[in-house]
Amino acid sequence: MSTTKFETDAIRTQMDRSEFLEHSTPLHLTSSFIFEDAEDMRASFAEEKERNIYSRFTNPNTSEFVEKICKLEGAQSGYAFATGMAAVFSTFAALLNAGDHIVSARSVFGSTNTLFTKFLPKWNIETSYFKVDQIHCIEDIIQPNTKILFVESPTNPAVDILDLELLGKIAKKHQLIFIVDNCFATPYLQNPIKFGADLVIHSATKLIDGQGRVLGGITVGNTDLIREIYLFSRNTGPALSPFNAWILSKSLETLGVRVDRHCENALKVAEFLEANGKVNFVKYPFLKSHPQYELAKKQMRQGGNIVAFEVKGGVEAGRQFLNNLRMLSLSANLGDTRSIATHPASTTHSKLNEAERLQTGISDGLVRISVGLEHIDDITADLKQALESV
Known part of the structure; x- marks a missing residue:
């Protein structure tokens, strides 16, 4: 050790x-x-x-x-x-x-x-x-x-x-x-x-x-x-x-300082989305509303950089939200310096049928955000304008 x-x-x-x-x-x-x-x-x-x-x-x-x-x-x-x-x-x-x-x-x-x-x-x-x-x-x-x-x-x-x-x-x-x-x-x-x-x-x-x-x-x-x-x-x-x-x-060599900022930004993004009326629900491990919040605090030092949420209006609203994004990238990758938005049902988990997706917690309108290292004000501004247009 x-x-x-x-x-x-x-x-x-x-x-x-x-x-x-x-x-x-x-x-x-x-x-x-x-x-x-x-x-x-x-x-x-x-x-x-x-x-x-x-x-x-x-x-x-x-x-x-x-x-x-x-x-x-x-x-x-x-x-x-x-x-x-x-x-x-x-x-x-x-x-x-x-x-x-x-x-x-x-x-x-x-x-x-x-x-x-x-x-x-x-x-x-x-x-x-x-x-x-x-x-x-x-x-x-x-x-x-x-x-x-x-x-x-x-x-x-x-x-x-x-x-x-x-x-x-x-x-x-x-x-x-x-x-x-x-x-x-x-x-x-x-x-x-x-x-x-x-x-x-x-x-x-x-x-x-x-x-x-x-x-x-x-x-x-x-x-x-x-x-x-x-x-x-x-x-x-x-x-x-x-x-x-x-x-x-x-x-x-820079993992610690990068992940610190990723987590800081991600928590702020989760709190922003949770307060937005266009969103059905938000899941982030260090958000107090997360079902396993206490367990996450026990096992993890911080909550990570991934935020999952569902836009009100189902699949079409989710797609419109993605199309409205101006700064966030649409990509199947995650963990980048750049913030990334993904629609798992049609990309990373598209090989699963609807029943299998629901069993894994993936609704048709679920969006995954890999929160990057841009300034938090710019990230939330892009999310805000994309949601307003839904």
Whole structure:
């Protein structure tokens, strides 16, 4: 466990300097590494020594990024991926066998749901779901072949909060691997391992990068589980590129100050929307009206940058609101410096049918705002004029 603070670890965790004594970590844009002699090569491939062999396995830039996230999450080990979904898929593919079973919260990212419903069943791996407000039902759907308990918290896009400590206890009781997608919170706001998670997954494309530049993903946690994920991934090739790892590692140096402002802006946006007569409801973890407000305060340091709300008037009113926006971007991404508005029912979760969307808290008129770093007055002014025209 690190003795220094989050911000210091994010900045001062650095790979060994070269003979040039560079202050900022250099890029290592190489596909492979050379060996001193035949014995060095043999011993390296036999894993009798720790060293870089091939950048699909490890690279100094990816190793630095992984080490930072491990420190920030309180994890033992990790592996970095080309995208967040590469991290999700590879984690499940590495740990599951044909005939295994997953228990998952119903509210998960659209592509994760597609993985569970379309692709894993091809290998006879099935998933049972529970609603986020019905954790007490989990033990009823655990089967003898259940191997993994998976959740997101906060959820995408309805920002529901799940009790990670309770879930950790259930997983331990039934000897399940407890995996948490921590993308919305980042290591700065929440550390699921403290509540019993075995593995934590991030789409680093989002707040960890924070500027909409590169793709990346990472899984960190228990050493033995990461070993299985590493062996699967070094043979199947979903590795993070050294350049993207360098970007993401540098991005972590400003994660704390960026997320502080994201959260400050998001709370003000949530309060503004809640007071607006054109809005049916607003959900934000640190808004006192949120159903799991007290739980959010227990698990998270701040509420994150995602605000979900519904415009009065249904689908057409929601679309009109989006079309009226002048500054906010219409994009399926989130966690950018730029504020982004998304209509989940027609974009990120469009593969779900209406009943499935409602079960995950996604009404047809739900809008998700990824609150950026623009001045709060400009963000709310754009929201105000867009709502007035609905």
